[in-house]
Amino acid sequence: MKEVIKNIVKESIKKIYNIDTNPQIQLPKEESFGDFASNVAFLLSKPLKQKPQDIANNIADSLKNMPYFEKVEALNGFVNMKLSNSFYEKLLFDFLENPIDYLKDEAIFEAFGIKKEDKINLEYVSANPTGPLHLGHGRGAVIGDVLYRLFRFFDIKVDREYYINDAGNQVNLLTKSILHYIDKDKYPFPKDGYKGDYVKDLAEEFLKDHPSKENINFEELKDFAISKMMEDIKNTLKLLNIEFDTYFSERTLKDDVERVLKLLEEKNAIEEKEGAIWFKSKDEDKDRVLRKSDGSYTYFASDIAYHLNKYERGYKKAIDLWGADHHGYIPRLKSALEVLGIPSDWLSVELFQIVRLFKDGQEVKMSKRTGEMIKLQEVIEDLGADNLRFMFLTKKADTPLDIDINLVKAQNSENPVFYVQYAYARTMGIKRQLKEPFVFGFYKDNYTYEEEEIDLIKRILSSKDMLFDGIVKKDPSLVVKLSLDIAKSFHKFYNTHKVITQDETTTKKRISLVYATQKIFDIIFDILNIKAPEVM
């Protein structure tokens, strides 16, 4: 949409001044300024040595007579454009002829800095297999999943990956904790060990197949625990309709880790001291340990190896989704990757902030059932997958999120999920009401539109820019915002105008609008991966 306007303005400037520009098109703050505005006159002011207002006047004059615009005016140096209803109508029917084609945009590849054949790696969740998923993991999982669906919608090739930390200290610690519950006398509970009922459950389950408490094979127990935990994690993710293309095991990196150390050594980026091997960072004031004095590798070392591995698998870009508490770790990793010759914009790390749960104004921290940390699975069971998915995306990832249980269960417009789904249910209601000769679809014609109708059309058409932005900014919350915007416009339209009237032309016009609303919702719900309810 913006792109269309941009090219029109660009052409016009070329005609007047014979120069190439890249005019910015923005949505004006105030409605009376029109539908689109450009500040291009300010930018041309210096090179042309003319007042912004004069330039804006010239541009406005040349745009005025075009059929796209109802009104073009130069105000305070801005060029304000109001599109004609007929132009909006044309775009609306373009959309209706083929919604998906209308929304897709080849320009996304360039905007995102890739070519069409390039593949992206999207890594998220990657929770340690040392316990069940909790609420925070859910947020990362849903953000990742919707991001994936957005990419896919625009035909960007992307693989979803889950990195399993099955090699380090933590899984050993889990195994030792289980051992303790197998034989309390023989194995003391380890320092910083894992508590919680699931550890005891793992011990009991292991004993089913291994009745003897003697001669327990540590590695066997560890494998057992990891596979059980991953099974549990996958089941929970499944409840949110989330799956992965690849589960990547840290253990398979052993050779890569050693290779990384050699490569870093060649670049003179490591140093041995106090029996350990350190990475000499240029970007940080502190050196970081890669290999501990006991000979084992740190998480940092395998993480470098893991990302090198991804890079060598041919991905043009890698996106990682991390909890915001890891933000200090980013410069370290990027710095090491740069030493290995991987450009710093290859990897982008998106952070998401913590999630808290509230009920009756009080934060809920512990599960009533078990007295432990609330498991993601419990929250899904309580609130429903669709509600939770939607709620996770009501704010930008980088903003802390509070979820109010009472709100999510409320059946009114304060509940954003309800508000949007109710709008959809209303479109279905209209569909059910239609009688001969009307059918639910669209009727192409030249109509005159009233304020609420044209507003709804604008909202629907704005989806193109909004989804585009969602990818460029890697911000899936824009999809939820879009759904709320459209729902609002639709409710207002619905409240002001009857769809089924005595007048045939008016009825056909409004059926077309309701139909368009439903079509865009179908697409949005599909990207969000939530159900579109026919009745509520």
Next chain:
RNA sequence: GUGUCUGUAGCUUAAUGGAUAAAGCGCAGGUCUCCGGAACCUGAGAUUGCGGGUUCGAAUCCCGCCAGACACGCCA
């Protein structure tokens, strides 16, 4: 202490360096002889933490201060 980030209506949040800072909740007042009122409309409410600077223009960029979160481990 050092680093990163954040500070916007009473609350929760928006705002590619652009015009009179925008929504939702809350508050006050309204709207169907209604295709789903489970909805809609109107209004009041802001010195964008404080002080400087950069420029045609700053919530946004730079500097200083104040407040908060997070990170600073041979954990992951």
